[in-house]
Structure formats: C-alpha cells, structure tokens
Amino acid sequence: xxxxxxxxxxxxxxxxxxxxxxxxxxxxxxxxxxxxxxxxxxxxxxxxxxxxxxxxxxxxxxxxxxxxxxxxxxxxxxxxxxxxxxxxxxxxxxxxxxxxxxxxxxxxxxxxxxxxxxxxxxxxxxxxxxxxxxxxxxxxxxxxxxxxxxxxxxxxxxxxxxxxxxxxxxxxxxxxxxxxxxxxxxxxxxxxxxxxxxxxxxxxxxxxxxxxxx
Amino acid sequence: xxxxxxxxxxxxxxxxxxxxxxxxxxxxxxxxxxxxxxxxxxxxxxxxxxxxxxxxxxxxxxxxxxxxxxxxxxxxxxxxxxxxxxxxxxxxxxxxxxxxxxxxxxxxxxxxxxxxxxxxxxxxxxxxxxxxxxxxxxxxxxxxxxxxxxxxxxxxxxxxxxxxxxxxxxxxxxxxxxxxxxxxxxxxxxxxxxxxxxxxxxxxxxxxxxxxxxxxxxxxxxxxxxxxxxxxxxxxxxxxxxxxxxxxxxxxxxxxxxxxxxxxxxxxxxxxxxxxxxxxxxxxxxxxxxxxxxxxxxxxxxxxxxxxxxxxxxxxxxxxxxxxxxxxxxxxxxxxxxxxxxxxxxxxxxxxxxxxxxxxxxxxxxxxxxxxxxxxxxxxxxxxxxxxxxxxxxxxxxxxxxxxxxxxxxxxxxxxxxxxxxxxxxxxxxxxxxxxxxxxxxxxxxxxxxxxxxxxxxxxxxxxxxxxxxxxxxxxxxxxxxxxxxxxxxxxxxxxxxxxxxxxxxxxxxxxxxxxxxxxxxxxxxxxxxxxxxxxxxxxxxxxxxxxxxxxxxxxxxxxxxxxxxxxxxxxxxxxxxxxxxxxxxxxxxxxxxxxxxxxxxxxxxxxxxxxxxxx
Numbered sequence: 001x002x003x004x005x006x007x008x009x010x011x012x013x014x015x016x017x018x019x020x021x022x023x024x025x026x027x028x029x030x031x032x033x034x035x036x037x038x039x040x041x042x043x044x045x046x047x048x049x050x051x052x053x054x055x056x057x058x059x060x061x062x063x064x065x066x067x068x069x070x071x072x073x074x075x076x077x078x079x080x081x082x083x084x085x086x087x088x089x090x091x092x093x094x095x096x097x098x099x100x101x102x103x104x105x106x107x108x109x110x111x112x113x114x115x116x117x118x119x120x121x122x123x124x125x126x127x128x129x130x131x132x133x134x135x136x137x138x139x140x141x142x143x144x145x146x147x148x149x150x151x152x153x154x155x156x157x158x159x160x161x162x163x164x165x166x167x168x169x170x171x172x173x174x175x176x177x178x179x180x181x182x183x184x185x186x187x188x189x190x191x192x193x194x195x196x197x198x199x200x201x202x203x204x205x206x207x208x209x210x211x212x213x214x
Numbered sequence: 215x216x217x218x219x220x221x222x223x224x225x226x227x228x229x230x231x232x233x234x235x236x237x238x239x240x241x242x243x244x245x246x247x248x249x250x251x252x253x254x255x256x257x258x259x260x261x262x263x264x265x266x267x268x269x270x271x272x273x274x275x276x277x278x279x280x281x282x283x284x285x286x287x288x289x290x291x292x293x294x295x296x297x298x299x300x301x302x303x304x305x306x307x308x309x310x311x312x313x314x315x316x317x318x319x320x321x322x323x324x325x326x327x328x329x330x331x332x333x334x335x336x337x338x339x340x341x342x343x344x345x346x347x348x349x350x351x352x353x354x355x356x357x358x359x360x361x362x363x364x365x366x367x368x369x370x371x372x373x374x375x376x377x378x379x380x381x382x383x384x385x386x387x388x389x390x391x392x393x394x395x396x397x398x399x400x401x402x403x404x405x406x407x408x409x410x411x412x413x414x415x416x417x418x419x420x421x422x423x424x425x426x427x428x429x430x431x432x433x434x435x436x437x438x439x440x441x442x443x444x445x446x447x448x449x450x451x452x453x454x455x456x457x458x459x460x461x462x463x464x465x466x467x468x469x470x471x472x473x474x475x476x477x478x479x480x481x482x483x484x485x486x487x488x489x490x491x492x493x494x495x496x497x498x499x500x501x502x503x504x505x506x507x508x509x510x511x512x513x514x515x516x517x518x519x520x521x522x523x524x525x526x527x528x529x530x531x532x533x534x535x536x537x538x539x540x541x542x543x544x545x546x547x548x549x550x551x552x553x554x555x556x557x558x559x560x561x562x563x564x565x566x567x568x569x570x571x572x573x574x575x576x577x578x579x580x581x582x583x584x585x586x587x588x589x590x591x592x593x594x595x596x597x598x599x600x601x602x603x604x605x606x607x608x609x610x611x612x613x614x615x616x617x618x619x620x621x622x623x624x625x626x627x628x629x630x631x632x633x634x635x636x637x638x639x640x641x642x643x644x645x646x647x648x649x650x651x652x653x654x655x656x657x658x659x660x661x662x663x664x665x666x667x668x669x670x671x672x673x674x675x676x677x678x679x680x681x682x683x684x685x686x687x688x689x690x691x692x693x694x695x696x697x698x699x700x701x702x703x704x705x706x707x708x709x710x711x712x713x714x715x716x717x718x719x720x721x722x723x724x725x726x727x728x729x730x731x732x733x734x735x736x737x738x739x740x741x742x743x744x745x746x747x748x749x750x751x752x753x754x755x756x757x758x759x760x761x762x763x764x765x766x767x768x769x770x771x772x773x774x775x776x777x778x779x780x781x782x783x784x785x786x787x788x789x790x791x792x793x794x795x796x797x798x799x800x801x802x803x804x805x806x807x808x809x810x811x812x813x814x815x816x817x818x819x820x821x822x823x824x825x826x827x828x829x830x
Contacts, residue, residue, distance in 0.1 A: 012236075013221075013231075013234050013235070013236035014236070016224050016225075016230040016231045016234055017231055017466045018229075018231075021231065021466040021467055021468075022466075024466070024468070025238075025464075025466055027518070027520075028238070028464060028517065028518030028519065028520075029238070029518060030518075031518035031519075031520065032238075032515070032516070032517070032518040039550055045550055047550075057225070057230070058225045086238075086518070087238075088236060088237065088238045089236060090236060
C-alpha cells in the first residue's frame with residue numbers, strides 16, 4: 001500500500017465541473033487507467049481519494065492536488081502516463097510525489113484573475129486603498145458583515161487590453177477561506193459598473209508557514 | 215464563435231457541464247472530412263437524455279462510420295433557456311457546439327408523449343421551421359424521429375419529414391446513405407422523401423391523406439406518390455450480431471440512470487395487456503451469455519463505471535440468466551463493480567439470483583403486481599399470483615430486506631372497488647408476512663404502495679378501452695385510502711391531468727398537431743415535468759381547435775373503427791389484439807410465449823417460431 005500525491009491542472013471546459021463531479025470523474029479515470037487503487041474495507045467499499053483543497057466552480061488551476069492510495073508501489077512516471085491517458089481533455093497530471101504536507105498546513109492560495117471593464121486599473125487602485133471592504137457573508141447563524149480588506153494581498157496588478165490582470169493571495173484552508181468571487185463581487189459593487197470576470201486561475205497553494213504546499 | 219459565447223454564460227446556470235460537452239467517450243470529428251452530420255436530439259434535459267440506452271447505441275453506431283458524425287442535443291433547463299433567449303444563442307450540439315440548424319439530419323427520439331411540445335420548442339430554438347410544410351425544397355435539415363411513440367406518429371405528422379419505425383441499427387445508416395447519394399446529386403426535399411418512403415421502416419407522413427367521418431373518427435388513410443399502404447417496423451433478427459457500443463459518453467454530473475448497461479434481450483414473453491413495450495418490441499430475442507458478458511466487460515473497462523445493469527423489459531426471463539450472472543460475477547466481484555437487475559419478476563425471482571445480486575449491494579425491492587385482485591390480474595394478464603408475491607417477499611425478508619415497494623395501476627378495464635380494496639389487502643398481507651416470520655430481519659418494515667392512472671396505448675389489447683375519468687380516479691383513491699389500516703403501509707397516489715393528455719396523444723390523430731402547436735405557442739415545453747405542465751393551456755388549445763380530449767382518451771372504440779395508426783404495422787396483428795381484448799373481458803389469462811404461442815404475428819420477421827419447441 002502506498003500513497004501518492006498527484007498534482008494536476010484543471011483548465012478549459014473542466015472549469016465547469018464541480019468538486020463533487022470532479023471526484024466522481026477521478027474515480028472513473030483511475031478505474032480506466034487500470035492503476036491498482038486501494039478500496040476501503042467494510043460494507044460499502046469505496047476508492048480512497050482525497051483532495052486537500054477544493055476549487056470553486058468556474059476557476060481554472062495549475063496546482064490542484066489529489067491523494068490516491070495504491071495497493072502496490074508503481075513507478076511515478078507510469079502513474080502519470082496511465083492516468084493522463086485516461087483523463088478527459090482539460091484535466092492533466094503534471095507531477096506525482098509522496099505527500100509531504102497535510103491538509104491542515106494549508107494557509108493561502110494565489111490566483112491570477114483577469115477582469116474586463118471600464119477604467120479597471122484606476123478603479124482597482126481606489127478599491128484597494130479603502131480602509132475596509134465590508135461584505136455580507138452567509139454563515140450558519142445567518143448573514144454577517146465582514147471586512148475582507150485585511151485578507152486580500154495583491155501581489156501584482158497589470159493592465160490588459162480591456163481590463164486588468166491581478167495576482168491575488170487569499171486565505172485558504174481550515175483557518176478560513178476567501179473565494180475570489182467574493183472579491184470580484186465586492187469590486188463590481190464598488191465600481192458601480194459591470195465588471196466581467198474573464199478568467200480565474202489558481203497558481204500556487206501555500207502553507208501557513210509560507211512554504212509552498214507539497 | 216458560438217462556443218465562446220456559450221462559455222461566457224455557463225456560470226450563470228445550474229450544472230453548467232450539461233451544456234458544454236467534453237466528456238470522456240464523446241466523439242469529435244473534423245467536420246471538413248465528414249459527409250453527413252446527424253444531430254441526435256433528446257426532447258428532455260441532459261440528465262434524462264443521457265440515461266437513454268437507444269441514444270448510446272445509435273450514437274456509437276453512426277460514429278463508427280468515418281464520414282458520418284452523430285452529435286448529442288438536449289433541451290436546456292429553464293435557466294439556460296433564458297440565457298440562450300437573451301443572448302440569441304441557437305440550439306446547438308454538444309460535440310461541435312455548432313447550431314443544430316446546420317445539420318443534415320435533426321433526429322428526435324420519441325420516448326413519451328409529453329415530450330412532444332419540447333420537440334416543437336427545440337426545432338424553434340434551432341431556427342428550423344416547426345411545421346414540415348414550411349421547410350421548403352432544400353434537402354437539409356431533414357427532421358426525423360424514431361423510438362416507441364413512432365407507433366402512432368400521427369399527432370406529430372405536421373412537424374416531421376419522416377419517421378423511422380422499429381429498431382434503428384440498420385435503417386438509420388440506409389437512410390443516411392440514401393441522403394448522401396441524393397443530396398450529392400442535387401435532389402430536393404420532396405424528391406428525397408419520395409425515395410426514402412420506399413425504404414422498409416420509413417414512414418413519410420406528407421405522402422398520406424387522412425379523411426374523417428362526421429363523428430370525428432378516421433375514415434381512411436390513403437397513400438400517394440407511390441408510398442406503401444402499410445409501413446412495417448424494422449427488426450434486428452440476431453441480437454448477437456446486432457451492433458452494440460463498447461464505450462459510452464461518461465457524464466460529469468450524476469444522471470438519472472448513472473451506470474453502463476447491457477441489453478440482454480429484446481421483446482417480452484409475458485403479454486401483459488396494458489403494456490405497450492411488451493408488444494412493440496416483439497418478437498422475443500436473447501443475446502447469448504457470452505455476448506452479454508463480453509459487452510458488459512468492455513463497457514466497464516472503457517467507461518470506468520462501477521455499476522453494470524442488465525437491462526431489458528424482464529431480465530429474469532433470459533433463459534441463461536443464472537449462467538450470465540455467474541460468468542459476470544467472476545469479473546465484477548474483485549473489481550468493485552455492482553451488478554443491477556432493474557426488472558426482476560415476482561414469479562421467477564429465485565433465492566440464488568437474489569444472493570448473486572446482494573453479494574454486491576442491498577437496497578429496497580420493488581414489485582409490480584399492477585392490480586389488487588387475482589380476477590383483475592387475470593384481466594390484464596399480469597400472470598403473477600398472490601402466493602408468488604408472498605413467496606418472493608419471504609425470500610426478500612429472509613435476505614435482510616425491509617423495504618418493499620409495490621406498484622399498482624388504477625382505472626384498469628373492468629375494475630371495481632373490490633379490486634381497489636384488494637390493493638390495500640395485498641399490502642397488508644405483506645406486512646403480516648413480515649411480522650409472522652420468527653427470524654425476520656432487524657429494522658423497520660416499510661411497505662409503500664404507488665398507484666398510477668392507467669393509460670390505454672396503441673398496439674395493446676387495451677387500445678380499444680376508455681381511460682377512467684379523473685373524478686372516478688379521485689373517488690377510487692379515496693376508497694384505497696380508507697382501506698389502508700396499517701401505519702407500516704405508505705401510499706403515494708399521484709393524479710394529474712397529464713395522464714389524460716398522455717392518453718389523448720397516445721391514440722390521437724393528425725388533428726392534434728394543431729393542438730400541440732397552440733400549446734407550444736402558448737409557452738408549453740418540458741410538459742412531462744409537473745412544474746411546467748399547465749392543464750389550462752392544454753384544455754384551451756383543444757377547445758380552440760374544436761376538439762375534446764375525452765374523444766381520444768375516454769371513449770370506447772369499437773373493434774372495427776379505423777385507428778389513426780392502422781397503416782403502421784408493428785407486427786402484432788389487429789386480430790390478435792381483438793382476441794386478447796375479448797379474453798381480457800372474459801377474465802382469461804394468456805400464458806407466456808415460452809409456454810404457448812399466442813399467435814401475435816411478430817415472429818413473421820424471424821421466419822420461424824420464436825420458441826421452436828413450443829407449438830401454437
């Protein structure tokens with residue numbers, strides 16, 4: 001029995017596959033690949049599969065992670081090859097490695113966000129210098145107002161033909177998550193003009209201690 | 215490009231992967247190298263249509279031909295439809311994302327009557343003239359249909375260029391070959407249709423004139439331009455040689471029947487007199503155990519699915535069912551694949567079959583006694599006795615099952631209140647059986663009764679029968695409710711005006727085309743969904759056209775009446791249907807085909823008896 005962490009890309013049409021559907025798709029892909037997947041014991045055995053950090057519907061990613069457990073050791077190149085042959089277009093495994101960090105280590109994630117709209121570079125600047133950015137958040141106890149400004153780290157902002165490309169670091173993991181759409185919705189409200197989200201792509205997952213999650 | 219335009223809006227809708235394709239198993243071709251493009255349209259949403267076996271067979275079959283390309287098209291759910299209307303996105307096919315209007319063939323499958331308005335709507339969304347007569351002489355697109363409701367295509371005659379009767383494995387390709395040849399030679403729409411009408415199994419409604427008596431019944435259906443007087447359905451005579459796919463399109467979202475299935479047999483030996491499928495799909499033909507196993511393994515290996523269903527109208531009637539299960543279990547057991555047998559019968563459900571399916575999964579059991587008394591079961595020829603039902607329930611309870619679902623119909627011919635009370639009594643006996651068992655399983659017993667309104671259908675011995683009126687069904691539901699004494703019995707009794715409309719369309723004539731058109735114009739679509747069906751819309755459309763749904767649904771038809779579908783031949787003879795109807799009223803059952811041939815006539819396509827060892 002051996003655990004492997006698969007790093008994979010989720011791009012193109014695969015943006016529209018929800019986390020639950022991705023899980024099912026991966027199970028079927030592993031079954032098609034013929035890799036010796038380990039199944040849980042018990043009344044309803046199921047394939048052992050673990051995703052340390054879910055991705056929201058609509059976002060692409062270059063750094064998705066999935067842990068699988070095989071009943072025997074298989075060379076890493078072989079896992080990559082067999083899995084990629086079975087995956088649909090838009091899902092592509094790039095690395096196989098031994099899991100080092102655990103889910104609880106995850107602290108933040110970095111995204112590139114491409115937005116289209118009028119005068120966005122200036123609007124973004126004004127948006128970000130606000131002392132606080134209040135949004136309504138749905139919690140178990142009902143609606144709650146939170147200030148998301150301290151949670152947003154803008155690592156880069158560059159103009160593109162009809163808008164702006166941002167590189168944002170947002171909290172992720174057990175200690176709290178901030179979805180990109182919360183930021184873009186707040187920006188839309190602030191801009192008082194339509195802001196179109198052209199693309200969101202997760203590029204790196206970081207641990208709380210600042211190291212890259214691996 | 216349409217593809218980008220669609221993608222821009224996908225996050226505005228629920229389950230966006232219904233609308234963008236990209237699944238494993240989908241077939242994408244270079245359209246510049248394709249001669250004929252076929253848009254296979256299912257007139258319901260993705261989740262329903264993707265579960266349909268016929269589509270999987272024909273999709274793969276057409277795509278095996280290098281120069282033909284078959285793609286999938288489904289009706290959008292309301293949220294996506296709003297986006298498409300607002301953004302001016304036409305109906306498109308999932309593989310290429312090209313507009314359906316650009317295809318050579320736009321083919322619908324007719325699985326249930328209440329999907330008819332969705333067909334009109336999908337044609338309109340594809341910017342194809344809804345009425346056939348408005349399509350002009352250009353040969354494309356050819357709007358065609360296949361599937362069980364083609365047995366009475368008359369209510370849809372105004373909207374289709376042609377109907378494909380019976381099994382499509384051969385005739386679909388013959389039709390596409392003819393189309394390619396004639397299109398390349400510059401043929402017009404009507405020239406092609408006249409030629410297509412000469413292919414066995416192709417019915418071109420515009421080549422037939424229908425006249426009516428003053429009382430509204432059909433007087434005559436007259437062919438013209440050399441069209442045959444009778445069009446006979448197509449049948450695959452050898453199921454082992456018949457095409458079956460090795461791969462399916464594997465959806466991302468969970469669909470209604472989320473599993474691969476091997477069709478183990480076609481037809482049915484039972485002859486239940488209410489069951490249209492049991493007559494439409496005759497004669498009975500089995501696949502061999504080896505074929506079933508090879509097909510099942512290929513599908514599981516290629517798709518990655520972990521559930522394999524052995525499907526047919528009555529899987530336990532396969533003569534080798536135990537051998538099939540044994541052979542398949544060798545493969546499935548250590549691969550974590552569940553076997554499911556969706557249509558087991560009460561009378562030949564054996565302990566060993568149950569053990570075989572429960573080695574993998576245990577869930578509730580469903581039986582369909584259909585009627586509450588032996589007398590009525592004899593009338594409808596559901597040859598199941600109460601003893602058999604009790605014996606099966608005992609096996610199930612011994613096997614650890616504690617939920618039993620029982621399906622019944624209401625409004626059957628000759629039904630009395632005694633038969634209705636019999637439904638409650640049957641359920642009560644199942645409850646008593648459970649509590650009388652000393653070694654019964656732990657857990658809470660639940661017996662659910664579900665009743666549906668009987669809908670008389672063409673090509674059944676009950677095609678002459680009236681459907682019960684709504685008020686009568688409501689009264690009978692009340693009788694049943696009062697007859698249930700135990701809290702262990704849960705009854706769900708559904709009533710809707712849908713079943714009267716279904717009955718009217720099932721046995722309707724060409725004049726219903728105007729009704730369908732008006733219902734659609736008034737906003738009707740996805741009418742098989744309770745949330746979209748509006749009875750007022752349908753009644754208004756009937757009234758506007760001077761027609762009465764009761765004339766079609768609730769009237770007894772004499773044996774000598776010309777039925778709107780009398781020029782369509784599904785191989786079971788009218789004489790047989792009349793004979794069976796008379797036996798029904800006399801309460802005489804007919805034995806299954808394997809015991810005694812009842813002479814329905816369907817074996818004529820085989821050129822032999824269905825069961826050589828059985829005599830008539």
